[in-house]
Amino acid sequence: MFQSKIAGLGYYVPKNVYTNNDLTRFMETSDEWIQERTGIKERRYADRIGETTTSMGVEAAKIAIERANTTAEEIDFVIFATLSPDYYFPGCGVLLQREMGMKEVGALDVRNQCSGFVYALSIADQFIKTGMYKNILVVGSEKHSFALDFSTRGRAVSVIFGDGAGAVVLQPTTEDGKGILSTHLHSDGADAEKLAMYYPGASAGYYLEEMPEWPDVELGQMLMTKEMLEDGSAFPYMDGQAVFKKAVVKFPEVIGEALAKNNLKSTDINMLIPHQANLRISQFVQKTLGLNDDQVFNNIQKYGNTTAASVPIALCEAWEEGKIKDGDLVCLAAFGAGFTWGSALIRW
Ligand code: UT7
Numbered sequence: 341m342f343q344s345k346i347a348g349l350g351y352y353v354p355k356n357v358y359t360n361n362d363l364t365r366f367m368e369t370s371d372e373w374i375q376e377r378t379g380i381k382e383r384r385y386a387d388r389i390g391e392t393t394t395s396m397g398v399e400a401a402k403i404a405i406e407r408a409n410t411t412a413e414e415i416d417f418v419i420f421a422t423l424s425p426d427y428y429f430p431g432c433g434v435l436l437q438r439e440m441g442m443k444e445v446g447a448l449d450v451r452n453q454c455s456g457f458v459y460a461l462s463i464a465d466q467f468i469k470t471g472m473y474k475n476i477l478v479v480g481s482e483k484h485s486f487a488l489d490f491s492t493r494g495r496a497v498s499v500i501f502g503d504g505a506g507a508v509v510l511q512p513t514t515e516d517g518k519g520i521l522s523t524h525l526h527s528d529g530a531d532a533e534k535l536a537m538y539y540p541g542a543s544a545g546y547y548l549e550e551m552p553e554w555p556d557v558e559l560g561q562m563l564m565t566k567e568m569l570e571d572g573s574a575f576p577y578m579d580g581q582a583v584f585k586k587a588v589v590k591f592p593e594v595i596g597e598a599l600a601k602n603n604l605k606s607t608d609i610n611m612l613i614p615h616q617a618n619l620r621i622s623q624f625v626q627k628t629l630g631l632n633d634d635q636v637f638n639n640i641q642k643y644g645n646t647t648a649a650s651v652p653i654a655l656c657e658a659w660e661e662g663k664i665k666d667g668d669l670v671c672l673a674a675f676g677a678g679f680t681w682g683s684a685l686i687r688w
Contacts, residue, residue: 342512344468345519346686348410350403351656352396353504353643354386363499366490374499379619383502383644385485392426394435396505397481400652401440408509410475412440415509417473418447419464421456421480421648423677424487425449428540436479453535454615454676455525456480456648457506461672461684462523464510474512480648481505487537489575497578500618502644506652518687522601524594525682531586534579535677540564545573587617587675591625595673598685604669609635610688611664615674616640616650625673637663647676664688 359382360371374380386396397420405412420433427435431449436442452459457480464476481504488498513519533547540563545552552573557565568574591614599605606629614622619640626636637658646653651672658664668688675681 341469342471343519344465344510345513345515346508347511348404348406348408348509349507349652349656349659350400350407351504351506351649351653352399352403353653354384354391354396356385356387357382358385360499363490367492367495367498369492369495369499377618377620378500379638379640380500380644381641384504386483386503388486391483393422393424393481393483393505394426394432394439396483396503397422397432397436397479397507398439400481400505400507401436401477401479404507404509405477408475408511410509412442415442415475415477416445417464417467417476418442418445419450419460419476419478420447421450421452421460421478422482423451423453423456423537423647424482424484432479432481450648452648452680453678454617454645454647454650455674455678455680455682457651458523458672458674458682458684459525459680461508461510461520462525462682465520465523465684468510468512471512476510477507478510478652479505479507480650480652482647482649484647487575489572493572494575496580497576500645502646504643504646504649504653506649506656508652508655521685521687522598523682523684524597524601525680526590526594527678527680529678531582531679533577534582535577535679537576539568539574584618584621586679587621588624588628590675590679590681591621591673592628594675594681594683595625595629595671598671598683602685604685606630608669609671610668611658612636612671612673613651613654613658614638615676616643616654617645617676
């Protein structure tokens with residue numbers, strides 16, 4: 341069995357900065373409310389046309405590939421995590437493979453929302469461990485701004501999310517004790533509807549507590565209607581408090597699971613990179629684990645919640661700022677829609 345290491349990492353955020361005050365142009369909200377509840381000061385939105393989930397992923401991937409001292413032609417597998425794909429199908433993995441001129445390698449999309457990158461990293465780790473692949477590109481990228489409700493009706497959700505991308509290249513390592521030590525993945529579908537975008541979807545609202553009364557929906561027209569846009573049901577739904585309550589339990593739990601598996605304790609962590617869901621959640625997790633400020637990295641203040649991109653963006657930024665050094669114990673952890681959650685423990 342091989343051990344895998346992060347050989348290169350990169351991130352990309354769009355140039356368009358939207359501060360909390362900028363959002364007051366579209367909805368009734370305030371800088372004070374957003375900062376107090378979430379810690380977010382500003383976020384980035386991609387260009388409406390021309391900048392896509394894939395194109396942002398490509399920009400992050402180029403940096404990760406270069407830093408891994410390899411080339412796009414040498415990548416032998418692609419895993420792309422996103423909840424905001426360019427198309428309903430096919431996935432962004434193949435679009436990236438095309439954009440980057442890669443060989444006819446396998447390309448897989450992961451649809452696990454906030455925990456998508458940790459899931460994708462875990463999959464890549466298994467392929468490296470078995471020796472099946474030697475150079476895997478793992479990308480997390482999101483263009484949330486295309487489908488948020490920017491009216492006051494949607495403010496509890498729309499102020500939180502931002503656009504961006506992060507990427508890593510995974511390679512085998514022979515350095516003893518280095519690389520990904522373990523990954524841990526979980527789900528509980530009982531609350532699937534508490535954080536979800538129901539449409540377009542083939543269920544036509546079947547699982548919802550109050551199933552919509554459809555007029556005569558024609559065969560082939562159940563994906564998205566004008567009424568869904570008008571009544572807001574076309575936009576993502578979130579029961580924020582339910583998500584918050586579960587997140588503050590599951591984050592420490594899955595981090596604890598990773599530490600126990602490796603006979604380590606929370607004070608051994610040099611850097612925790614939590615999914616940037618809400619600064620209050622990260623602070624709660626930090627307190628529960630008894631970590632100091634310099635053991636946890638947060639950048640939600642600048643980028644908002646970028647879902648599958650948040651962990652690789654934060655990881656890369658922490659590394660670029662010199663906060664992750666050779667031999668450090670790095671823990672990645674994420675929780676989100678599904679609910680799904682996971683962790684990865686890495687000896688850098
Ligand atoms: O990546 C994982 C996904 N998401 C999360 O982890 C999110 C977890 N949850 C949260 O972060 C919090 O629940 C939120 C930040 C989303 C919301 O905070 P909250 O303290 O749960 O607020 P709330 O939704 O209960 O709303 C409280 C009040 C309401 O007004 P009333 O009914 O008390 O008059 C809302 O209408 O705040 C109002 N409100 C806003 N006011 C100004 C909701 N959104 C906004 C807003 N600006 N953007």
